[in-house]
Amino acid sequence: MPMRHAVAARFVGLAVFAVILPGLLLPQSACGQQRTNSSRAGRTAAGPHIYKSTNFHVMTDLPREGAHELLERLETMHRLLVAYWGRRNPRPIEMYVVENLDHWPREVLRGMEQQGLESLRNGQGLTVTRVISQGNRFISKAVVYAVADRGMPQHEAVHAYCGHAFGASGPVWYAEGMAEVGQYWRENDKSVTASAYAIRYLRNSPARPLNEIVNSPLETTGDSWQNYTWRWALCHLLGYNENYTKRFKPLGLALLGGRRVNFWQVYGTQAQEIEFEYRLFLKDIEAGYRCDLCSWDWKTRFRNLAGSSSVSARIRANRGWQASRLRVRAGHTYRFTSTGSWMLSQDADELTADGDDQGRGRLTGILFEDYELSEPFELGADGTFTAPQDGNLYLRCDDAWGEIADNRGTISVNLILEKETAAAPPEPNSP
Known part of the structure; x- marks a missing residue:
């Protein structure tokens, strides 16, 4: 949805960016309890209806129960995002969540962004965010297009939240890695909840070098589900491992704020330790794995024994x-x-x-x-x-x-x- 001209007139300069996600991982996420309402709460026909909660306005052809369950998941995830990054979402995130495009009237489809409609037809997801900015001030508007696969609306909603709250999502490895983390987040749960096939892929594949994940000029948004899986693994490790979590949030906030900082400036002195724990995580990863409980002890001193000591x-x-x-x-x-x-x-x-x-x-x-x-x-x-x-x-x-x-x-x-x-x-x- 375009910005109103009255709002745009207060700022100089326009930046437009799109975040594209192919069909990727389908997690099982726990739902929080968020009261929702629907403009057509009593209707259960196949066509799309609008459902609203505090932070999300969702047009979807999901059944009413499914739509409310989606809003509950989105609100739970949003609460965790705000608690983690410390910045509120200034306006509701608008979303199109599609189970079957054949159920959608042509007049509704004509009102969609062409990029968004094409992504839906291809079984994908897309977040289009428009940012009008001047210096450190900005106004942004994000619209999500997502098929109704369980994890994709949440992944895209993370991008939309970042667009609204920060006007940016950061470099590819961080933006897509954290969107994957966001779709897997469960309240008060630090364990691995990724899909079984993503876990199998990580365990059975040669570990990708860290620099290839965080510093490859060839990687782009929407490139492959495999690349998304590597980004998730790194962000999950850094976010929960006790040796690295304290630096990870400030790094993320700096990246979202557009500051000139990168992974190696923050973690360069710990490169060998991170590489070791990253490889160990990939070797042992399974559902329920806890990076915080498996953090390696780098501080304890070891000694040789002699005599009866x-x-x-x-x-x-x-x-x-x-x-x-x-x-x-x-x-x-x-x-x-x-x-x-x-x-x-x-x-x-x-x-x-x-x-x-x-x-x-x-x-x-x-x-x-x-x-x-x-x-x-x-x-x-x-x-x-x-x-x-x-x-x-x-x-x-x-x-x-x-x-x-x-x-x-x-x-x-x-x-x-x-x-x-x-x-x-x-x-x-x-x-």
Whole structure:
């Protein structure tokens, strides 16, 4: 819908941009409770009707119940967007959400933007945002065109919100990555809720280099669902991982505000750490995965053992790999003992570090060296292990990555160097 001339006259300069989304991911999103009203609430015919809530005016041919459920999802997502970015939506977002274009009268179709109509005919989504600006002042108007696939209206509504609130969506990687994050957002839920086929794609594909995601001149809005999936994965990691989340929101606000800042200026000093955690996230990702609970410990100091000295660590059942404080040497044998118990769900039986009969809940180790990990190895409640390589020892309660959030309890682990391996083996005699 075009701007009124009376509004445009107060500003100089006109910028027009369009955000285009091909048919991509279809998430299952939880709905908040937002009271809605409809100008034709009692009608259930196949043709389109207008449904309104506080922040959305939606014309759709969805059944009345489906339209109200969509508005509830949109309002829940909007509340999360405002809470995250801290800027309100100044006017309702207008949306066309189409289940079947054959149900739409020609006079309504003629009133649509040609680009929007074409995107609907192609089973896609489009957000057209017009911005009239002068310096730091702007007025914007966004109109969403989206097929009624479950996630697409929410994805496009994120673009529309950014257009209204900021007059921009940021560079492609951030704009599309955060729109994907937005469509998956659930209230009070930090877990991965992406579609099953997106998760399979990420787990089974070679990890794309970070710079290829955030700095590729070849990537554009609407390029491919695969590119959208990589952008989502990076934004989800940065948004929830405890090591990077504090910098991510200020970076996003700077990008939305048009400031001359980029990913590497903000995260360059953490490049190796992010690359490591990004690859680990892609390797272990599954529905329910929690980046915050699996954030890597980069601060704990590790030390070698000598003589009868020992190290102790408390390992929580509801976290990923945790620092033991022990640095091991290849070929040396270490003894470990443990006390305490943990549970694999709130109401499950208590387990020792030996876990259950299937090995779930068993204390497990892994070695970190030069940003690479060894294969994990089982430990249990007590025993010995011989280090296959040098490295820092990390420990965890063995459970599915998407199921650790409801675990309970802590195991205390004590580690000591076995006496017979305390001294390094003698050098062989020279011939």
